[in-house]
Amino acid sequence: MTDRPVALITGGGGAIGAAFARQLAARGYHPVIADLDAEAAATVAAEVGGTAHGLDVSDHQANRDLVDTILSRHGRLDTVCLHAGVPTGQRATEPLDLIRYRRATAVNIDGVVFGIDAALPALSVRGGHIIVTSTLAVLDPSRANPLYTLTKSAVLGFVRALANPLKPRNITINALCPGFVDTPMLVALRPLLTEQGYPLLTPDDVAAAMGHVIDTASTGDAWALVPGQPPTRYEYLPIPPSLMPDGTPAPELQLPAPLAPTPTTGRV
Numbered sequence: 001m002t003d004r005p006v007a008l009i010t011g012g013g014g015a016i017g018a019a020f021a022r023q024l025a026a027r028g029y030h031p032v033i034a035d036l037d038a039e040a041a042a043t044v045a046a047e048v049g050g051t052a053h054g055l056d057v058s059d060h061q062a063n064r065d066l067v068d069t070i071l072s073r074h075g076r077l078d079t080v081c082l083h084a085g086v087p088t089g090q091r092a093t094e095p096l097d098l099i100r101y102r103r104a105t106a107v108n109i110d111g112v113v114f115g116i117d118a119a120l121p122a123l124s125v126r127g128g129h130i131i132v133t134s135t136l137a138v139l140d141p142s143r144a145n146p147l148y149t150l151t152k153s154a155v156l157g158f159v160r161a162l163a164n165p166l167k168p169r170n171i172t173i174n175a176l177c178p179g180f181v182d183t184p185m186l187v188a189l190r191p192l193l194t195e196q197g198y199p200l201l202t203p204d205d206v207a208a209a210m211g212h213v214i215d216t217a218s219t220g221d222a223w224a225l226v227p228g229q230p231p232t233r234y235e236y237l238p239i240p241p242s243l244m245p246d247g248t249p250a251p252e253l254q255l256p257a258p259l260a261p262t263p264t265t266g267r268v
């Protein structure tokens with residue numbers, strides 16, 4: 001049991017995940033580093049004084065088991081960074097490689113949905129923060145990998161739709177949308193970017209943005225991260241108001257109760 005707030009970071013063994021762990025430790029959290037690569041998670045945990053766990057985020061039960069373990073060891077969970085992600089390894093116009101496609105959707109989409117499902121009962125006890133790592137490609141997909149953009153757009157939609165239902169539980173949820181970050185994931189593109197002298201974000205830039213987003217207490221937002229600029233809350237254009245057949249404004253929509261948040265039940 002701990003009085004310190006506890007943060008879970010999936011994909012925490014990677015370059016940005018490790019920076020998240022350092023940032024959260026500096027903010028007084030006990031970081032729990034979860035990664036498919038258990039050895040990498042252990043290295044990061046040793047560096048930041050956290051705890052390491054092997055986790056495949058695409059395994060629904062494994063996400064729940066991990067949160068149960070966190071609760072039995074530390075008694076609480078306050079912040080969750082759902083950061084594990086993979087590229088598709090597939091070019092835009094190639095025939096679909098089903099195995100790669102399923103892997104990308106399993107990690108990038110299921111990993112976020114399952115992580116939130118597992119963490120919500122625990123986060124609902126005191127309120128907290130959920131940070132999902134999306135990508136700048138969801139805001140500017142013109143030059144992006146389409147299947148990767150599909151997965152990261154799905155989670156951005158999920159984040160935006162969950163913000164209101166989570167408000168009564170004092171849980172914020174936001175998406176980070178970084179441009180190119182100098183990590184091993186860039187391996188294929190790196191020579192091209194270097195050749196053109198294109199600036200890259202560092203893992204610490206992304207971690208600082210994550211801390212900033214928590215501090216703003218915003219929710220349901222996409223945060224654009226580009227080199228040399230502060231994190232920018234992305235502004236969507238307003239949608240034109242619906243009109244009745246006679247051209248008068250449509251009445252305000254009243255949503256039925258099932259769409260309202262349900263009380264916390266279950267494992268906490």
Ligand SMILES: NC(=O)c1ccc[n+]([C@@H]2O[C@H](COP(=O)([O-])OP(=O)(O)OC[C@H]3O[C@@H](n4cnc5c(N)ncnc54)[C@H](O)[C@@H]3O)[C@@H](O)[C@H]2O)c1
Pocket residue numbers: 010011012013014015016017034035036037040055056057058083084085086087107133134135136177178179180181182183184185186
């Ligand atoms: N590097 C970039 O330019 C960039 C830009 C925008 C968004 N992102 C996103 O940032 C996140 C991490 O990227 P990174 O650059 O730090 O890459 P990285 O490869 O260094 O880190 C990814 C981590 O996720 C882990 N992982 C992979 N599959 C997993 C699974 N099924 N379960 C648990 N862990 C798993 C890997 O072992 C690795 O430690 C990804 O979600 C990625 O899409 C990266």
